[in-house]
Amino acid sequence: MPEGHTIHRLxxxxxxxxxxxxxxxxxxxxxxxxxxxRVTDRRLLRVEAWGKHLFYVFQGxxxxxVHLGLFGRFRRFRSPAPPPRPTVxxxxxxxxxxxxxxxxxxxxxxxxxxxxxxLERLGPDLLRDDARPERxxxxxxxxxxxxxxxxxxxxxxxxxxxxxxxxxxFVNGVHPELSARDLTRAxxxxxxxxxxxxxxxxxxxxxxxxxxxxxxxxxxTWVYKQPRCLRCRSHVRRWDLGGRWAYAxxxxxxxxxxxxxxxxxxxxxxxxxxxxxxxx
DNA sequence: GCCGAATGCCCAA
DNA sequence: TGGGCCTTCGGCG
Numbered sequence: 001m002p003e004g005h006t007i008h009r010l011x012x013x014x015x016x017x018x019x020x021x022x023x024x025x026x027x028x029x030x031x032x033x034x035x036x037x038r039v040t041d042r043r044l045l046r047v048e049a050w051g052k053h054l055f056y057v058f059q060g061x062x063x064x065x066v067h068l069g070l071f072g073r074f075r076r077f078r079s080p081a082p083p084p085r086p087t088v089x090x091x092x093x094x095x096x097x098x099x100x101x102x103x104x105x106x107x108x109x110x111x112x113x114x115x116x117x118x119l120e121r122l123g124p125d126l127l128r129d130d131a132r133p134e135r136x137x138x139x140x141x142x143x144x145x146x147x148x149x150x151x152x153x154x155x156x157x158x159x160x161x162x163x164x165x166x167x168x169x170f171v172n173g174v175h176p177e178l179s180a181r182d183l184t185r186a187x188x189x190x191x192x193x194x195x196x197x198x199x200x201x202x203x204x205x206x207x208x209x210x211x212x213x214x215x216x217x218x219x220x221t222w223v224y225k226q227p228r229c230l231r232c233r234s235h236v237r238r239w240d241l242g243g244r245w246a247y248a249x250x251x252x253x254x255x256x257x258x259x260x261x262x263x264x265x266x267x268x269x270x271x272x273x274x275x276x277x278x279x280x
Numbered sequence: 281g282c283c284g285a286a287t288g289c290c291c292a293a
Numbered sequence: 294t295g296g297g298c299c300t301t302c303g304g305c306g
Binding site: 069070071072073087102103104105242243 | 294295298300
Binding site for chain 2: 002003005006052067068069070071072105152154161162163164165208224243244
């Protein structure tokens with residue numbers, strides 16, 4: 001379930017559960033045996049999150065960089081934990097809590113300098129207090145793709161995945177195929193604002209829910225994986241956009257060819273209350 | 281038991 | 294642009 005909110009939630013949880021302790025780190029599966037050997041019995045200082053990436057910072061400066069990819073997951077146990085499944089890539093065992101990592105795309109050791117170099121490739125992380133929208137705006141304007149593709153480009157913005165992309169574009173009435181360069185600054189600011197609020201809510205809830213509780217249990221999103229738009233009940237279009245499913249209600253988000261201007265009503269309280277700058 | 285899907289992303293052509 | 298990576302889970306028989 002890894003979009004940025006999951007990663008930040010894990011950083012908070014793992015800092016609370018494991019930081020300050022010397023951890024027994026093992027790789028039952030064997031594939032990260034070298035990583036485990038470098039940090040086992042060292043003190044974990046903190047866990048940092050940037051976009052969809054985690055960095056476990058150990059005393060002495062070594063980091064363990066984890067990227068969950070599509071399949072990666074952590075499982076949490078009270079120590080002592082049961083024997084690990086054979087697929088467990090890394091087990092971090094503290095006095096109170098043990099966590100198992102499985103299926104991750106990346107689990108590697110790196111230095112502080114390595115982490116810094118790595119992060120240069122990523123755009124600002126919407127969930128960090130020091131995030132600078134200006135940087136994302138500049139990078140966005142250099143993209144020749146549609147806004148839908150650009151939002152998933154982690155070198156533009158870090159932390160947005162397929163669900164939040166669909167939902168944030170929907171509530172702002174923006175079609176995924178609108179050219180990124182045609183997005184107005186006001187539209188960009190509104191999207192940024194929506195994404196920050198959705199992601200923060202996701203960290204709190206430990207799940208993605210962009211529609212309030214007035215709707216049914218299967219209705220936690222406006223358009224993502226919905227057959228019909230929860231706002232206007234029109235058919236939700238689903239299509240392949242660069243290898244990922246895109247979802248849009250083309251009534252609430254008119255395709256760029258059909259709407260020459262950015263004038264659109266906003267679709268829910270996730271969008272900015274102030275829409276005067278988008279009226280023309 | 282097998283198949284497909286999943287909130288990601290890299291790399292070869 | 295298409296396939297591969299990697300794991301779990303639910304649906305289907």
